[in-house]
Amino acid sequence: MTSSAEQRTPQRTLIRNGWIVPMTGAAPRRADLLIEDDRITRIAAGIDDADAAVIPADDCIVLPGFIDTHRHLWQSTLRHLACDWTLPEYFTTLRNVFGPRFTPDDIYIGTLLGALEALDAGVTTVVDFSHNLSTPDDADAALAAHVEAGTRGLLAYGGSNDQARVRDDSRHTRDAERLHDRVPTGHRDRVSIAMALRGPEFSLLDATIDDWRLARELGMPITVHVGGGLRGAGGTIHVLDENSLLGEDVLFVHCNMLSDDELRRIAETGGRVSTSPEVEANMGHGPPVVRRLREHRIPAGISVDVCTNVGGDLFAPMRAALALQRGHDHAEALARGEALGTVTLGVRDVLEMTTVDAARACWQHDRIGTLAPGKLADIVLLRADRLNVLPGNDPVAATVSACDVSNVDTVLVGGRVVKRDGCLLGVDFDRLRELANASRDRLQGASAGNRAASTRVRV
Template sequence: MTQTTLLRGGWIITMVPGSEPARGDVLIRDSLIAAVGRVDPPPGAEVVDATDRIILPGLVDSHRHLWQSSLRILACDWTLGQYFARMRGQFGGLFRPEDIFAGTLLGAVEALDAGITTVVDWSHNLNTPAHADAAWAALQEGGGRAVFAYGATNDQALRNDVSAHTRDVARLRTEVAGDAAARVTLAMAVRGPEFTTIDNCEADWGLARELGVPMTVHVGGGLRGAQGGIRALSERGLLGPDTTYVHCNMLSDAELELIASSGGRASVSPEVEANMGHGPPATARLRSRGIPTGISADVCTNVGGDLFGAMRVAIALQRGADHAAALTRGETLEVVSMTARDVLAMATVDGARAIGLEDRIGTLEVGKQADLLLLRTDLPNLAPVNDPIGAVVHAAGTHNVDTVYVAGRLVKRAGQFVDLDLPSVLRRAESSRDYLLAAATDR
């Protein structure tokens, strides 16, 4: 039986290039967007009053380590070096499959709560196949759209290991992840030349292409990111449009040109990068070369798990750097170098492009998946609405996220989850946290 819902009378931000926010309606039919604009209610449709709401595409987090969510904010004062020494060296090997499940589920739920309907789960603590199965099961239970990026074991991530990526990813591809149109799909989180040998990179890239799954790779983060890794990949003929390059801070302009010419994509994590010391933000350098660039929260051990904060940090860092450069030249900028629409695109349409899902999500268009959120504007931080896009980027917070749909399925309404036992999710995460902290203390 067809399920039809009409969201009526809201401020609509479609994020279709060239479009402007306007009052109107969005019709959802089953899992798809059926109409956008002025729509008469079809017979039998549920009509939702969106008068005091902004309706926009579900946000896209293009790179997040969900497995760490139970250790929330533990690393808030850690540098990048301390993170590797402590999170990987102290905690990573302690994670049981049930800890991976608890952290991944909590992170997936946290994302939905913040209006993030799609997340790339960069899962790089998969010490056994059971760990991978636990992460996959948590994404299924979480209810959001996800790309499960099957990553390394803790030992592989801890040092420059020479072992190849486990072929267990092939098992998962065959058993449960064969449908590229499913809500949860598969990718490979490959280590790249900053974490392993170039011969090993060639093998890992070959495995991903053999399986027909996209890749995501950390590059350009900190001093190890300034050693020509992209050039090395290019010399082996490995760069391509099936790869998302994460961070990119310390890459040279020539390396960014290699990514652009190969059709590659990118993801930045401005809040984490600034806090931990990855290097100057690469946002403008990526975007100026036409590289589709998404945005992410990265690790909730260090920052909050919403994209409102990430967007604000991204735009402030870029504008600040550009203002400072102009003042150093004895000039002032006549217009801002990055607009609110630019950074919202990174969290929606460009984020979808950055992970290869632009045909399905990222904009409110007929035929696309009905992944969207409604933000309350009848609260002091958004009322009155004068610039809907500016309101989302510069003023909105998770408390404004009123309603969330994923593939047309209602997962949050009136600020509350639908069909989710949140206390159970929290108890599981707290139990895992208690175990991990105690086990780390005993080592």
């Protein structure tokens, strides 16, 4: 007897006549793209499928959904407050002033707001380094937001606010195991749990070793901040290496101050990296690291990091990566009395770092990151008939050098349309606004005077 599941007709969607940028190494071309349920099944010109729902894409660039390999979604209701803060000011103010005020409700709405902002910008996957989880209720709130938002999320269970304020030997909570079991069955293909560990720059070595052991006992991937600012110049990777903690299950964040030898060891042990060039330049993490990551062939993604300091799309970080790395390399050449004959980083390089390379960095390369039959249908359509793209000479260059959120017309996650005609679908914006405003007011203080004071805290 045939089961009802086997009898069900697949849901079919046809993206028709788009400017397909597959990120597989193949050149962009005009073609149709057929989706059955959550998977891409065919890419070719002139696909004829009368049963498919059609998305016209004549005026669109069709790309894999963008992947953000490092973002602190819980901070989204405090957006813009850190625009003029250095890295030390950020650490002190976010943790000492705002961190203790967060309740599960604040974690929930911050995470939800940030995840929806990402989707609106064509970011279909986010590695959420959630490091203000002081209670299991906080963790449950973050998970609820990921489930509701519809993003493909790797929720990385971080430490408490108290742990973030001191470098001590306290251990990571084992509650990540419970949270993993609480991911609803119908969402486990989309939402998974990782461990966001403090590492040797933010905890004592014995704690770091025990935290790594816990993550590996639970079979959870690890993400950790290293090489950011002065504290990142102390040979962190060598310390991890000496204690057999390097490996392909680790996603290192920032890495600006790491030596070439440290990057070599990350590469040799299969590690991955996320770099946040816009935030790193603004806050003082160190010199740009993109070119060195690519020279060492480390799977690396570009990320937003904190929306308290920058915007929530990946278009700006891509452009920042280009400008900062090229500027750095030009300056080094000029200091030698030379002029570079060609750029050291190309537009395709940074687009790879938000798609195919980012997928490798967050252990998802067999599922997402390219447009190819068998891959999950995480897809973004960018309007190419807008003034910032017309007349459309090069879809890769246009995406990186010119596009912004206003170009994001349609977004699909696992074949499900979550944004269409420039509008997010199924989002109660009145409720979202009400919850975000209430959280902001409570976190910053009930009165306008308190709010103004808290936004300009100085160390």
